[in-house]
Amino acid sequence: MFKFAHFADCHIGANRGPVLEKLELAAFSKAMDVCMQENVDFVLIAGDLFHANLPDMYVANEAVKKMKEVKDAGIPIYVIYGSHDYSPNGTSIIDILASTGLIKKVVKGEDVGGKLRLEVFTDPKTKAKLVGISGRKAGLERNYFEILDREFLEKEEGFKIFAFHSAISELKPEFLAQMESIPVSLLPKGFDYYASGHVHRRTESGFAGYERVVFPGALFGGYSRDLEDSAKGEKRGFYVVSFDDKVEEVKFMEVSVCDFEYFEYDVSDKNSVQAKKDLLDKLSKIKAESKIAVVKIKGELSGGKTSDISSSEIRDLLKENGALDVIINRYGLTSKDYASVRAIGEDVPAIENRLLRENIGAVKVSIEELKADKGAKLAQDLLKVLRQEQKLNETKKDYVERIQKHALNTLGLGDEGK
Ligand SMILES: [Mn+2]
Numbered sequence: 294m295f296k297f298a299h300f301a302d303c304h305i306g307a308n309r310g311p312v313l314e315k316l317e318l319a320a321f322s323k324a325m326d327v328c329m330q331e332n333v334d335f336v337l338i339a340g341d342l343f344h345a346n347l348p349d350m351y352v353a354n355e356a357v358k359k360m361k362e363v364k365d366a367g368i369p370i371y372v373i374y375g376s377h378d379y380s381p382n383g384t385s386i387i388d389i390l391a392s393t394g395l396i397k398k399v400v401k402g403e404d405v406g407g408k409l410r411l412e413v414f415t416d417p418k419t420k421a422k423l424v425g426i427s428g429r430k431a432g433l434e435r436n437y438f439e440i441l442d443r444e445f446l447e448k449e450e451g452f453k454i455f456a457f458h459s460a461i462s463e464l465k466p467e468f469l470a471q472m473e474s475i476p477v478s479l480l481p482k483g484f485d486y487y488a489s490g491h492v493h494r495r496t497e498s499g500f501a502g503y504e505r506v507v508f509p510g511a512l513f514g515g516y517s518r519d520l521e522d523s524a525k526g527e528k529r530g531f532y533v534v535s536f537d538d539k540v541e542e543v544k545f546m547e548v549s550v551c552d553f554e555y556f557e558y559d560v561s562d563k564n565s566v567q568a569k570k571d572l573l574d575k576l577s578k579i580k581a582e583s584k585i586a587v588v589k590i591k592g593e594l595s596g597g598k599t600s601d602i603s604s605s606e607i608r609d610l611l612k613e614n615g616a617l618d619v620i621i622n623r624y625g626l627t628s629k630d631y632a633s634v635r636a637i638g639e640d641v642p643a644i645e646n647r648l649l650r651e652n653i654g655a656v657k658v659s660i661e662e663l664k665a666d667k668g669a670k671l672a673q674d675l676l677k678v679l680r681q682e683q684k685l686n687e688t689k690k691d692y693v694e695r696i697q698k699h700a701l702n703t704l705g706l707g708d709e710g711k
Pocket residue numbers: 302304341375377491492493515
């Protein structure tokens with residue numbers, strides 16, 4: 294019987310600040326220790342090993358030292374890129390580590406008659422066959438899935454693992470409704486295990502033809518929402534899969550490096566002075582000692598400013614009471630009195646849309662196309678154009694011309710359609 298470990302979304306280097314940075318590394322280190330104790334035959338990381346393609350070098354070095362221990366114990370580490378550690382020109386830390394032989398990328402494809410043919414990598418010891426598609430920014434990997442030669446992979450015999458870094462439409466949690474995803478039907482059928490990554494919440498599921506689709510979730514947490522989930526009880530860790538010619542057991546290995554305390558407070562029907570007093574009073578009674586405290590403040594104040602509820606006061610109080618660190622989520626906090634612009638929303642497009650809609654009334658224009666929803670939509674489209682970055686190998690001049698042309702076309706002032 295053989296065993297492999299399946300990780301995803303370690304996001305090393307995501308957390309700033311001494312406490313969380315240390316915990317994030319501790320989680321990785323502990324998980325790697327478990328792999329060695331369990332004597333797994335190989336480790337497979339389904340993307341976002343690092344939070345950035347060029348992460349902080351101190352943190353990267355610590356993680357590399359740990360991976361070296363694993364490699365020296367005779368356990369190979371296989372990876373695919375995630376959406377965070379992906380680099381279009383092959384200059385990610387993943388490539389550097391692959392060049393040293395510390396890790397091995399199990400993603401290789403070629404164009405065969407307009408289709409993407411993936412190379413099947415065979416682990417020398419277990420003879421397990423690994424195939425992968427890396428994640429890319431903004432769900433661009435979908436293009437790869439659409440041209441994937443599935444039949445070629447489906448015909449392959451033996452114990453097969455398919456690694457990828459994308460959300461599956463059928464499995465997407467509600468809070469990720471905006472996230473790009475792929476329908477399960479774009480995956481090749483009949484693999485013994487689908488080693489997934491990208492969605493930071495753990496799910497184990499299966500479909501006809503796709504028996505085991507497993508997302509380990511974030512190993513520690515790359516975003517405050519992940520830490521909020523952890524504080525609400527989401528377990529973090531990775532999987533150890535036992536197999537011979539079939540999967541024998543899929544076991545979740547919890548990795549816990551700290552305790553959390555979650556506190557949610559609704560300010561509705563109170564003004565800012567009342568809410569602040571009540572909140573601080575309640576927070577003084579929670580047991581935050583030696584824990585990461587996550588405080589969520591929501592609701593609409595009946596009066597006063599949201600800034601009256603000061604994050605720094607909350608942080609100071611909890612730290613005085615022994616909290617290791619404090620994370621405050623106040624996206625859902627508003628006030629009846631507070632008429633100035635608020636940036637509320639969980640992602641950039643939602644915030645943009647809201648800000649543009651709220652403010653468009655204040656702009657005096659005579660042209661119908663620039664008013665109300667139409668105007669807000671146009672402004673958002675224009676922002677999208679202006680946000681485009683210079684392409685690799687594109688000269689500055691070409692870049693400027695491309696953006697100008699694209700922007701004018703968006704405004705209906707270009708050559709297009711004339
Ligand atoms: Mn991720």
